[in-house]
Amino acid sequence: MIDDFDLLPRSAPFDPFSVVLFKALQALACLFFIVLLVVAPKAKDGKIDSKAEFLVSMDWPDNHPDDVDIFVQDPLGNIVWYRRRDAGFMVLERDDRGGVNDFVLVNGKKVPTSTRQELVSIRGIVAGEYTVNVYHFAALTGRPVPVTVMVQKLNPVVTIVAKETIDLDQGGSERTAVRFTIDGSGAVTETSRIARSILQTFYSARRNGG
Template identity: 45%
Template sequence: MAFRRKRRHSETDPFTDLLFNALLGFTFMFLIAVFFLNPPTQTGEIPAKAEYIVTATWESGRPDDVDLWVQGPGGDTVWYLHPEAGLMNLDRDDRGLINDEMIVDGVRVTNELNQEVVTIRGRAPGEYIVNLQYYASQTGQPIVADVVVSRVNPRLQIVFKDQITLDYPGQERTAVRFTVDPDGSVSHVNTLPKSIVQ
């Protein structure tokens, strides 16, 4: 008596398995490609590099306007009408109380800080001249401004800090002159007057 073996037929054949695995592989590669095409956005990070920061700050809430002028080694000067020159940028032009108000969630908010900021984004060797000008006055009173020059890299170092008094509108005073040496260090810090206001 001969026994015949019955062939078992599987419910899926090898060709269907191959197609399913290929589809699974393409789906996986598509998801990886989408992940790398859309990297997560990083908010709030501004990679602005500065080597030196110059600030002039005067009495908060005062309506009077003081302008910061900085002249670099090549003779280029940054000021309110020329906010970029070489490696220097006027990052904040403060006009007293003008443009200090904004509406946040329906509430009027006032920023009373009076400050002008110039950043120097490199170490170009040569002399830098920092001047203040009493541009406009609503009070008619003298202004005392705190001037600070800071070296930021490789660590924070105060190069110069002093108070400068401006007695009347239109007056220009040299706050500080300093020299950046080829190695990035600062020398020859002085207050010899030189007019750079145009």
């Protein structure tokens, strides 16, 4: 027999208790590994979460061809709009041109989307008054367009500061959706809809050589 040539080590005496203990340890290790997989957070490659204090959104009906723009001015006079998407702590996250650029890329192909929305995030606190205006850039249907503007305070919990719907009925018209004032801690102290033109700020600066 092969054992007669001492080519294989001889087996130790069989111990049932050791076998049961070893199997139990194997089961515990397996359970521990499963728990780690469940509890461990999933990695999100390429995703960066940026902190924002306020979010300003402007929506109009799905699939609408008209181009509507949002303008937001902070207490320091910074203005964010489609030609300046980053000003102060404000960022124009999405510029929607109606039916012109509403698509997403799927496998390298442009797929149309129905959503009509522009978004502005405010990522820091500057005390004072903010003005949110809407501008009817291109009126293609010749009919009034209902535009809804909502301002949300995101921290410490999400709360709606203001929500207004305005009917835009003429191309080139500018309307004030909301004006809101915050203090140094970011608390909203006042809101209003008193009309104030942001476009006039550009015209005044141009006349003054700015």
